[in-house]
Amino acid sequence: MSAREESVYEKLRTSLAELEEKLREGKTGEREVHPRILAERTRRIAREPTRLDRAPDSISCIVFERSGRRYAVQLESVDEVGPMSRITRVPGVPEYFLGVAARRGRIVAVVDLPLLFTPDARSESSAEHLVMASNAEVVCAVAADALHNIIEVNRRTIAKAMPTFPPLVQRHTLGVLEDRTVVLDLGSLLSDRSLRVEERG
């Protein structure tokens, strides 16, 4: 072995020894701080996470717009929100069913809320989004022109639905917000028997 080679090996040995020492120290050091770190960690984990102020009877709603009307629906009743997919018209169903669309391999009905609530309402624009909702009985999509923010609504601050509202809206509306947004109970609305199309041949 040449002198040069020996010096290289020597350097390597030194490096390894240093590394070993460092590792050992590190380990010992870790043991020393262990209880402290653990305690700190425990405190941190156990701490109540800082959350937005949320009254116990407040609900999270997604706000969207269709034909100039604003609706808010409870987030928990919404499966997903997505871009409008191609709608196929279904002959022989009420006009508020814009048609059907494919969603994750299922054929779901697309509902136009303004048309459902006031049959003479006319939509000027074609919807750009679908708000999907489902429960044990139905799966349905609601057409939306624009999606707005997600809001926290305190049930106590919602004004009751006005008696002038159409009966269907009254039945399934939690109330109206200051900016005229109608807060809907989408789950119960979609399950309404009067919405069902169950024609005999």
Place this chain on the structure above:
Amino acid sequence: MALDDAAFEALCETLRNEAVEQVERIGTALLLVERGAEGSAREQLIDEAFRQAHNMKGAASSLGFAHTARLAHAIESVLASLRAMDYERAPEVFDTLNAGLSTVHHALRVDPNPEPDLVILEAIEGLEAVLLASKPSHALPLPAPPPPPVVRPADGITVATRSRSPQSILRQHRMAAEAAAPPPNVNAGYAEPKTKHSEPPPHPHASVPLVSSHYDGAPIPAGFGPPPPVGFSSPAIGPYGPSTGYVARADLAIPGGITPPPAPVVTPGTSSGNAPGTSAGSPGTSAGAAVAAARSMAQGSERGPNATGQLPKIPNAPAPLRSSTEETLRVSMKKLSALMAQVGELLAARVRTDQRLAELRAVLAAEEERLKAQTSIRAMVRDEAPAKLEGWSERLVEVQNEDLEHERLLVRRLREIVRAFEADALQSTILSGQLQEDIRRIQTFPLASVLEPLPRAVRNMAREAGKMVDLVITGAELELDKKVLEELRDPLYHLLRNAIDHGCEHPGPRTAAGKPSRGTIRIRAEHRGDVVTITVSDDGPGVDIAGVRRAAIASGLASALEAAEMPEHRVLELLFAPGLTTRSEVGELSGRGVGLDAVRTNIERLHGTVTVESRQGVGTSFVIVLPLTIYVVHSLLLRVGEEQFAMPISSIQRILRISATDVLEVERTHAIVVDGRPIALVPLATLLGLPVELPPPPERIPVLVIGIGETRCALAVREIVSDQTVLAKNLEPPLVRVRNIAGATILGDGRVVLMLNPIDLLRSASGRDADRFRALLPRVENRPKPRLLLVDDSFTTRALERSVLEVAGFDVVAVADGNEALSALELETFDIVVSDVSMPEMSGLELCSNIRQNERLRRLPVVLVTSLGSDDDRRAGLAVGADAYIVKSEFDHEVFVKTVNELVGRA
């Protein structure tokens, strides 16, 4: 270790499924016995039934299904006594057995809840009563089976079922089934009380120990019999075993159970007994049992005779009724469905491949065109280029030659790619098709699985109704999708019940009508192309058409007039209308339609159809047509207006192209002649409520002839796009059932295309909707026609005036006298009345006067058309308020039509 709840539940489910199968097998065997099987066939059937009951009892006991176990035990006991049963008592016994079998389903639901259940107790008492009656000299109650929630491990310690480990319970479950397997011996156990220890068995095979078995080397008592008096050297199976067993276990008897017998029950006809504990079981009994035992041995059972009382080994008790050696694997439907869904996606991907291929072909075609153009330009430049451009022209030709060569290469390459792509696409079509078919087959089961219980059901229903009915099934081996089978069960039951209630007369009337006293219901399943047809037919009196008309009026489904005018095939269609026969006042007819609405709904959910055919005095047939799988439907894509729809090819009889001159006008509707017969022609768009848009005149109109049986209809469409195999999907609620729409499919490009419901379309296209089809061709006006009530007692006059008025564009309803006219006016709205004057019952003058006195009708225009042409007559007519008075002798079509038109404001 406590048995995990989920594992226990899974075991319970397995047990329930198995027990249901066992009940069906017992039922089938009993039915054959009852039908008169004799000799060895009868023995075999009873053995089979017994074996099933015994196995059921065993399995139920092992899982703590006390009710089921006790019921199975009672059934088993009656079955044991069946061999020597007095034939005269047979019907009663079979009834009780069948009732008992039906109760098993209930017991399976109640178990493992130990609470006493009255229904089950009653069924058991019924069975006991049969048993007691069959053995008057030994009137003893059934001994209680050992308490089911308890098992006996080898060491004799009694433990509660739920506290065992899953492994042990599984083992026990299996052991029970194995041990319960040798039925003839068990049978013998019932047939013969064992009273002497040392008596040799009367038959060499009879020395087979009844119940002993080995499992993993550990001796266990098989069956659920009482523990043997001495170790396990000669355990006896069954509650008719040694009484000591019962005494020992009496304290564990099920609450409310049957008291243990003070002595074993003796089957009549037995002469010698065997000792309990001797060569186990010793079925030295009636000859039948011995023969049965011998037969069982001869059938290759591995249970060898063991006269020494040592434990015999039963390594592999053969599974009852399943002789196939094919290995099976249980796979959850959920997993299979997921796999099938993936195949669906694969299919969609393949459709997309076809689209890419089409695009590639288009590029190739464009390039080929360009190559052609290039070639001709090159020829032009070469041949016609002026000499003065000589130098340039050479250069140009050179460049073009290069271009041309490049194009040729490109086209050749493209051709190769397209060809390879086509081969690949074909290959993937074949592969995905095979894959799909294989997976479909995994999910298919023979129709027999649904049909098996039907003979018993028919027997019970027929007995209830006091009728004699045979059920003949053909095509039970046909395989269908499991989901289809599940959905088919209820409709078939409905149809059978209907057939028994209404399609089979009582023996008396049948004989009087020259028919055999026993009615026959046939279920015939056939495979035709990619559909399966299941026909349920009877040889009864046929549907009472007049009765259905009455029922339709009573249920408000049709007005008296509509009902009277309705053709027979539409009357039959009414059977499927909801609420037709729920009213009791329709008498004999009621019930004919019970459930038929539900039948249709169920079948349509499977993308199938159900229709009815009937011949007076000959019988009625219900024909169910189902796709082979519920997933894939071979369809024709149609364009109607701007929309596309898919029509199942199975419902299309013909595809034609017609011109306007082919269209006839028949009875207010349009028609075309197909095979020498006129068929109603309707634009599909009209039926769907879409704007009619047919190709402009010189072009021929594509027409689909759809039909079921006699009912046919030609649908005009704008374009036939293509034929495609599509994946059928149901619409999701709230769109539960949409008229004319059967479901939808998603095409390769993600578009949703609705699938049409041919039956609905046929229904929409016939009868009272006829007026709507006026909008057949662009040339036909689409305005609603004025409705005209034509009153004349002369058939000829009616026909003449009707044709004149219909040509003039009126919707004509014709009746024969004034009274009928008033009824029609009450039920429906008309724009004008045209009436004769001299008619029986109520004259035209009286009719007119009545109309004028009716507040609602007094403004209705009335035209009197009569042969009474004197001035007095005219005056009389005008005096009662007629708007016009036309004399037949002066009858002029034009004047007549003009007058009528003026009166309805159409002048």
